[in-house]
Amino acid sequence: MPHMVRNPYFWRAFLLSVLAFAILCAILLRIPAVHRSAELFSCRFLSADSAREECVFSVIGDELKTTTTGDALKLFVRALSILPRSNTGCHDYAHRVGDIAYYNLYVFNPDSVAFTHPPESAVCDYGFYHGFYEHYFQEHPGVSSIVDTCSALPSGPEPYRRVIRQTCFHGAGHGLVLGRVDKLTRRDWGDIHAFADVPLATCSQLSGLKPDEFSRCPLGVFAVIAQWRLLDNYGFSFSGPASELFKDCLTFKTDYRNACIFTNAIVAQLSFGVDGTFASCEVLKEQDTFVSCVKGIILGLFINGADEARLNNGLSFCASTGVANRGATSDCYVMLEWALAAYFPEAQKEQLCDLFPPYYNERKCFAMGSEDH
Amino acid sequence: MWRWYLIGLVSVIVCGVAVAFFSLDPSTYSDSGATDMRGQSEVSIVLTDAGFRPERVIVDVDTTLIFTTTRDKPFWPGSNPHPSHTLYPELDPKDAIPANASWIFVAEQPGVWGYHDHIRSYFTGVVIVK
Numbered sequence: 001m002p003h004m005v006r007n008p009y010f011w012r013a014f015l016l017s018v019l020a021f022a023i024l025c026a027i028l029l030r031i032p033a034v035h036r037s038a039e040l041f042s043c044r045f046l047s048a049d050s051a052r053e054e055c056v057f058s059v060i061g062d063e064l065k066t067t068t069t070g071d072a073l074k075l076f077v078r079a080l081s082i083l084p085r086s087n088t089g090c091h092d093y094a095h096r097v098g099d100i101a102y103y104n105l106y107v108f109n110p111d112s113v114a115f116t117h118p119p120e121s122a123v124c125d126y127g128f129y130h131g132f133y134e135h136y137f138q139e140h141p142g143v144s145s146i147v148d149t150c151s152a153l154p155s156g157p158e159p160y161r162r163v164i165r166q167t168c169f170h171g172a173g174h175g176l177v178l179g180r181v182d183k184l185t186r187r188d189w190g191d192i193h194a195f196a197d198v199p200l201a202t203c204s205q206l207s208g209l210k211p212d213e214f215s216r217c218p219l220g221v222f223a224v225i226a227q228w229r230l231l232d233n234y235g236f237s238f239s240g241p242a243s244e245l246f247k248d249c250l251t252f253k254t255d256y257r258n259a260c261i262f263t264n265a266i267v268a269q270l271s272f273g274v275d276g277t278f279a280s281c282e283v284l285k286e287q288d289t290f291v292s293c294v295k296g297i298i299l300g301l302f303i304n305g306a307d308e309a310r311l312n313n314g315l316s317f318c319a320s321t322g323v324a325n326r327g328a329t330s331d332c333y334v335m336l337e338w339a340l341a342a343y344f345p346e347a348q349k350e351q352l353c354d355l356f357p358p359y360y361n362e363r364k365c366f367a368m369g370s371e372d373h
Numbered sequence: 374m375w376r377w378y379l380i381g382l383v384s385v386i387v388c389g390v391a392v393a394f395f396s397l398d399p400s401t402y403s404d405s406g407a408t409d410m411r412g413q414s415e416v417s418i419v420l421t422d423a424g425f426r427p428e429r430v431i432v433d434v435d436t437t438l439i440f441t442t443t444r445d446k447p448f449w450p451g452s453n454p455h456p457s458h459t460l461y462p463e464l465d466p467k468d469a470i471p472a473n474a475s476w477i478f479v480a481e482q483p484g485v486w487g488y489h490d491h492i493r494s495y496f497t498g499v500v501i502v503k
Contacts, residue, residue: 050460051485053453054499058405085454092454096494099455103495107423135495181469181492182446231456233491234469 033071036063040079049084056083061100069101070118077123088304094124098131106136122160125343129167130174134220137175143205146172146217151208166216169209173220176202181234190235192248192260196221200256218256222249222263230267238271245272245280246293258292265296266303274301274317282322291331294323298335306343308352314339315355333357407431407501415439418498420448420490425498434483434502440476447471449491450478456494461486464500 028034036059043055056079063072076097080086083093121128137146150168153161176199188194203217228236238245245268249260261284269277274297281293297317301310317323318332333356340352407429410416413436419426420442432438442448447469452461464486466476480486480502490496 048484050453050487053460054485054487057487089454096453096455099489099495099497103424103497107495131494135493138493178492227456232467233456 032066036075037078040075040082043079044082052082052084057096057100060097061104064097064100064104068118070120072101073097073118073120073123073128077120080124090124090305091127091130094127095131098128098133099135101128102132102135106139119160122163126163126167129164130171133168133171134174134178137172138178139175141176141179141202143202143207146202147206147208150213162212166213169206169213169216170220170223172206173199173203173217173222174224175220176217177221177224188235192225192236193251195225195234196252196256200252215255215259218259219263222256222260223266225260226263226267229264230270238268242272242276242280243283245277246284246289250289254288258288261289262292262296262299265293266300269297269300270303274313278317278322282326287326287328290326291328294328294332295335298332299339302339302343306339311336311340311344311352311355319357404431404501407499410436411503417441418450418500419443420450420496424496425450425488425490428497429499429501431501431503432480434481436480436502438478438480438500440470440478441474442470442472445472447492448496450476450488450498451491453487453489453497455489456491458491461488464488465491 029038039059040056043052043059046052046055060072060076060079063075076094080090080093083089086093133149136149140149146169150165150172153164153168177195180195180198184194199221200218203214203221206214206217225236228234229238240247246261246264249257249264251257252260265277265281268280272280277293277297277300281290281297284290284293298314301314301317314332314336318329318336323329323332337356340349344352408427409431410427411431411433413432415437416430416432417439418430418441420440422444440448440450449466449469450464451458451466452464454460458465461482461484463481464478466478469492470476480500483502486500486502488498488500
């Protein structure tokens with residue numbers, strides 16, 4: 001080694017290599033995609049969760065401003081390995097990308113009608129669409145706005161196209177309720193009808209929709225209120241005895257009542273667990289309300305992710321005596337089957353189908369995913 | 374001869390990685406474009422039609438932040454993430470602030486704190502507390 005260092009050729013070679021590499025780096029880092037990737041990579045060296053999240057979304061925000069939604073979402077998919085709460089917060093993160101996209105398009109560029117949504121926008125259970133469309137419909141709550149916007153979504157292969165349209169109408173439900181906050185006062189806090197009646201009336205006027213699309217709007221309305229109950233927002237909460245968990249839902253007519261119970265059961269188990277929520281289901285006297293509750297419990301199992309453990313929990317629940325005593329076993333398995341089709345990779349479905357009871361397996365459960373729940 | 378070029382190449386790669394690492398210091402992203410308001414005991418942050426202004430602000434620990442709005446609608450500053458506000462729970466008035474009112478918050482925790490309007494979560498901002 002000492003003899004090499006004393007050799008003049010070594011130092012010429014070294015200096016030439018340094019110069020060449022420096023020029024190469026300077027050129028590469030001027031390429032926006034490379035620079036953005038390098039920026040994203042460097043975010044992982046921030047130890048604080050908050051700082052790391054802000055770093056990542058700053059990079060994604062810049063990408064959204066300068067490139068396409070598709071490019072930004074591809075960056076977001078890569079960022080999931082850097083973001084600290086990807087296991088439980090994937091949907092919320094994707095929601096935030098939708099928020100940023102809405103802001104870029106409608107605050108920076110209010111005349112924009114750029115509704116181009118690439119396949120990457122389906123990531124994290126279509127969280128991007130939730131974030132984007134709930135704000136769009138919060139600010140544009142009219143019936144024609146909802147129908148025209150969601151109907152104009154780009155075509156594509158099924159089930160992607162079908163789910164996008166459903167998600168758009170679901171986002172409309174979200175936005176309609178959020179829009180009520182501006183119009184109500186503190187006296188209305190906790191009054192579910194003050195928040196829900198006007199949005200539900202708008203939902204009921206949506207025309208030209210398929211049944212699985214039409215049902216999505218009221219589900220979106222109640223989903224927001226259920227989340228407010230979880231967060232103790234606007235006077236809503238999950239406090240009170242189990243027998244009154246669905247008290248407000250029972251004040252609505254049948255379809256809305258069941259949508260309300262379904263969405264509340266999904267969220268309630270984050271506070272009460274499956275057993276606690278099911279205890280509230282058992283108080284419901286009408287069979288259709290009980291079934292809606294059971295289905296909500298099943299869907300709620302997968303709200304923070306889908307894995308075999310959660311599926312096994314669902315199978316145990318469906319096989320339970322409590323569900324059987326009310327004659328809801330079949331409905332429970334149908335819902336679980338839907339969740340299997342919706343949340344698990346294709347390659348895993350057939351294997352997981354084998355976990356269903358033998359008589360149920362004859363239905364080839366993974367093929368049922370196209371049905372509405 | 375080739376060994377010299379090989380040693381040179383390895384040295385350059387190591388130097389290049391070090392240069393890239395230090396030139397892309399992630400902590401600069403937070404400060405980038407931020408309004409430095411250190412030295413002020415009170416800082417006003419206003420929610421406008423274009424969002425929170427200043428959008429990114431650097432303040433000292435224990436600075437009082439006064440949130441108001443020029444929009445004729447209620448607002449609700451809340452720490453990220455939306456909607457749970459769990460990263461900095463104290464950065465949350467726990468209720469909507471009427472349009473003609475203000476919310477006062479003392480930034481006691483150092484760090485980079487993203488926040489948003491809970492009612493319109495596309496309005497976002499960052500408070501960097503040093």
